[in-house]
Amino acid sequence: MLMGWDWDWDWWTVDFGDAHAGAAGVLVGGSEPGPVYFDVGSGPDVPSTTHWSAYDGRARRPRAEALRAVCACGWRGAAEYPLDWGTIGYQPLYEADVDLAGPLADWTAHLSAVREAAVPLPETLAALLGAVAEQLTVTAADAPLAALRAAGVLERIAAGVGRTAVGALRDDGLSAESVATALGTTYSKALVLLLSAQDG
Known part of the structure; x- marks a missing residue:
């Protein structure tokens, strides 16, 4: 849970x-x-x-x-x-x-x-994300401040990559329905994601 x-x-x-x-x-x-x-x-x-x-x-x-x-x-x-x-x-x-x-x-x-x-993650990326999650979990127990710093770094990386990816989706002309299915999210969230690219 x-x-x-x-x-x-x-x-x-x-x-x-x-x-x-x-x-x-x-x-x-x-x-x-x-x-x-x-x-x-x-x-x-x-x-x-x-x-x-x-x-x-x-x-x-x-x-x-x-x-x-x-x-x-x-x-x-x-x-x-x-x-x-x-x-x-x-x-x-x-x-x-x-x-x-x-x-x-x-x-x-x-x-x-x-x-x-949903669109599958490349195997190497999925394995890397799993390893990062495991290491962060260990670090959170052993050195919580270091884990928080790492989490902040990951948030900034994810935000930058996300902006780039959303811009590419906009250029490809994908519909909100297609994006929602590929990401395993709702239509409304996919629409907000695509609109944020237009505003950026």
């Missing part, structure tokens, strides 16, 4: 950043419900969540009938996994032994299709 994301999502490890981050979603009455709001008294901010475990029918919340895989890109799994409320009883969902293996497997299959359509 990736750390640092909004806790509303059970993010599963992804290759493509948050564009294809997956989670367990819920169905109520055959459709996705809106967020659950928490009554914390008066105040301008009312906390809410879409985490599957909040839909347990307690405190006037809707009760989930089934789970399914969802992805940040908008994809939704076709398979539904009913919740056995006869077994769960009146306990909160977060305390119940809910099996998320089905939604996770469905999202993994979706991500495999995204990965198959």
